[in-house]
Amino acid sequence: MVLDLLVQVLRAVGKRMTGWQCDGARLPVSAISTVKSAACPAGGLRSRWVHGLYHRLLAQCPCLGHPAPIDMQARRLPVPQPGMTTAHVGAVGLATPARHQSARRGPPLHRTGLGCPGARRVLEEEQAATRGQSSWFLKTGFQKSPWTRPRGFPRLLRSSRNARRHMNEAPRPEPQRIPMHIGGTWRDAEHYQEVRDPYRGEVVALAPMATARDCDDALRAAHDARAIMAAIPGHERAALLRRAADKLTQRVDPIARAMTRETGKALRDSIVETQRTADLLRLCAEEAIRIQGEHIPMDGTTIGAGKLAFMMRYPVGVVAAITPFNSPVNLAAHKVGPALAAGNCVVLKPSPKAPLCVHLFIEALLEAGVPAGAVNTLYGDAVAPQLVKDVRVDFVSFTGSVRVGKLIRNAVGMKRVALELGGVGPTFVHHDADVLAAAKASARNAMALAGQSCASVQNVFVHRKVHDRFLDALCAEMDIIRLGDPLDLATEVGTLIDEEAARRVEAMLEGAVASGARAVRGWKREGAQLTGTILTGVQPEMPAVCEEIFGPAMSVQPYEDIDPLFKAISASPLGLQAGIFTNSLDLALAAMRNLRTGGVIVNATSRWRSDQMPYGGVKDSGMGREGPKFSIRDMTEERLFVLN
Structure with missing residues (x-):
């Protein structure tokens, strides 16, 4: 009864502290650590009911729990079984059977404050204890209770501040090598450049450096897929964009974290941007079935009397889209979404300073069922001049600086452009x-x-x-x-x-x-x-x-x-x-x-x-307008029909 009450109190307190997310309430790492320290002092078990509370906390919190039960009577963890792995752990590092990993509710070790060397050592210590002897004790020759913490041995994290510090010290995963997507297949590059976290200085990703051949292949794929995209009915294009929005909603966390690591944007803003981008794709889906023509009254003159005329809109063909780093996913969607809604193909070149989050966005888009060649990605600024000048490009959409916008405008010749440039607020x-x-x-x-x-x-x-x-x-x-x-x-x-x-x-x-x-x-x-x-x-x-x-x-x-x-x-x-x-x-x-x-x-x-x-x-400050309805208007061309 008392244990249940204390568990509920700690879970309620956790709502105001940084820690683990669990069924709408937070169980703070600091609360777990405090109970752990009280239950396991250097001299042995301080209080059996505090020790029981520690295990009760684990049993009550799925994020810190595991499929294997806790032996409350023996006051020790169950012996690891064959097939167990440390890919996911709870507060004390109990291994989880591999067959249960897909059903785990808790986050992996590297996503938590327990992914530090001290916590890993506690993990090894307590797992070894269940087999009878601690690895630490075997090395030192001491024989003590499995729950005794030797002097100087690191405790579990005792505060949210320590949790954040240890999380920052935890080994980072290897930088992701980003591929290009050309003609429906993923392609590696010959050369890559590092993308660094501006706050920590760590390498976040390796961005491909597209070559002239890559650019030519992407343009050929987009040009060849024009007829396929144009033939897809509006309701199917709308359904595709809705599926993409749903896929994006499922990926808010990894995309937002990648965006924050690449750009230094506050995580709360990255989350909002990703969620907002899913809404933007749904707006594009609505506009895909609203592309309208216009009736032209012809009886206002003698020569036109009795004739029927109207304007129809058709996709331009291939859209070259170049996006900046400041809102990398949302602004990519402001170009790719309307282009697909209008029945166009796209060659997207995102900023080399924020390629990973855009790559994850494109993955979500492709999983929604985009036809091969309809969406192609290039990286690196070296191919930008070739991209905008190529005769196979029918429309260029660019967001960035005034200087680069003017260079593009002077290079595209007779192509239509949409340029969203700078201002002084x-x-x-x-x-x-x-x-x-x-x-x-x-x-x-x-x-x-x-x-x-x-x-x-x-x-x-x-x-x-x-x-x-x-x-x-x-x-x-x-x-x-x-x-x-x-x-x-x-x-x-x-x-x-x-x-x-x-x-x-x-x-x-x-x-x-x-x-x-x-x-x-x-x-x-x-x-x-x-x-x-x-x-x-x-x-x-x-x-x-x-x-x-x-x-x-x-x-x-x-x-x-x-x-x-x-x-x-x-x-x-x-x-x-x-x-x-x-x-x-x-x-x-x-x-x-x-x-x-x-x-x-x-x-x-x-x-x-x-x-x-x-x-x-x-x-x-630019020309043209962004916004699904208005971008679609720019990315389509009018064709007059007169019936005599």
């Missing part, structure tokens, strides 16, 4: 706005993804009446944003993509301060991680203001009259999205009329986006 806070809400949203959307979003809040223009109050609230919100280990779910902001990117942002901030700006919240860099920065006293010509900074930094500028700002932004080379906080409908409509940007977001920041909306910019 202008956001306005008028005197009638909810200042606290605006400050919180601005801070969060300047720091999200470490500022590595093309629409991140970069320049905030605040009416002078509320400037000081806004700045105080902004600083307060910035101070509570948690930076740290991207794999820790408590972390809100991880690292930039690499240390070089962090140094580039740092140099822009140093230049601004040297030119007279003041950092009311200054930056501190540690490797690829950079704390948030708030600048005041900036000038429009500073690179940190007029160029895309692509980092966790923002400026705050006061204004009296908003019209000159509208004119200045409209005259600037960039125009992705703008946000404005106001309760004035007249001002909101004035912003819509007078700001030459791709979108005006009222009572939210420049960074706000939903996947179904037509997202894109004007001027140097």
Whole structure:
């Protein structure tokens, strides 16, 4: 009775602690370790009921349990049987029969805080004890109770902090060698490049370096599969995309973790992105059965009277898609999903800095039943010029920097393109706005993804009446944003993509301060991680203001009259999205009329986006729109039919 009560208490406490997940409640490693330590002191068994509690905890928690029963009377673990393996273990490391591994509910050793040398030694110690003699005791010649912990012998993990530390020290699996997918088959590359975790510096994956022959083969496969994809009815393409969404939902955890390891993005953001991508594929499925033509009225003229005319949409053929690292899976889906929904074939070249998570996404897509040749993958920047210039490519979709976007636009000739490029995140806070809400949203959307979003809040223009109050609230919100280990779910902001990117942002901030700006919240860099920065006293010509900074930094500028700002932004080379906080409908409509940007977001920041909306910019910020319906429109071509 008492044991049952204590088990329930520890399980309830576990909901607020870091530890094992078990049937909706968490049983913390620290709780297990505390009971273990109490039950097994250096001098022997301290209390039989505490020892019983330790075993009761194991018996009550499936994540720490195992198919073999615990002998409660003998107070010891059952003797391992032939066929047992240590692939999966519980808190004390009891081996699991191989035939039961597929049904295990607990995580494998390398996915837990017990994957450390100390825990492995405890595992070996206690398994050996069940055979009569401990391996440690055999080596030292001492004879003690199997449950006695020799002095200096490592205990099980005693806190969530130690769990995280030991987990980080655990041996990492070998980096995955990523293959290319060309013409329905997987292909290895001649050369690979390392993909490193920007937080730990470890090699996460080996990305293939595609050659000109690989690119030619991928384009040939896509070109040959055009007729097959175009002939698939819309309802079948929709069903394929729904299956892909379901497959992706089943892989949220490995894809999110790969994304975090590659890019330094906070794990919570990687999880949201992967889940959001599954929803995006479902939106693409809906649009696959809504591709419409248009009736053209012909009786408006004498020559047209009595004729019947309409426009029909057909797939363009082959889409070349090039995606960045900042939202690698979601932005890949924004190109591949609409292309397949429209009946096209795709050659996808993801960023060489985030290839593994995209590879896992493509695996899910292929398992849904994509025809051979319909989806092909290439890696490495060397093949990009060949890819976009090839005559077999009918449409190019690119998300990335303004500089590269211009190079592509100049290289494609008469091909149609969709270019989603950069911006400087202008956001306005008028005197009638909810200042606290605006400050919180601005801070969060300047720091999200470490500022590595093309629409991140970069320049905030605040009416002078509320400037000081806004700045105080902004600083307060910035101070509570948690930076740290991207794999820790408590972390809100991880690292930039690499240390070089962090140094580039740092140099822009140093230049601004040297030119007279003041950092009311200054930056501190540690490797690829950079704390948030708030600048005041900036000038429009500073690179940190007029160029895309692509980092966790923002400026705050006061204004009296908003019209000159509208004119200045409209005259600037960039125009992705703008946000404005106001309760004035007249001002909101004035912003819509007078700001030459791709979108005006009222009572939210420049960074706000939903996947179904037509997202894109004007001027140097790009051309075309992303969003399933609007991407499908770009990835199809119109054909006129006239019946005399």
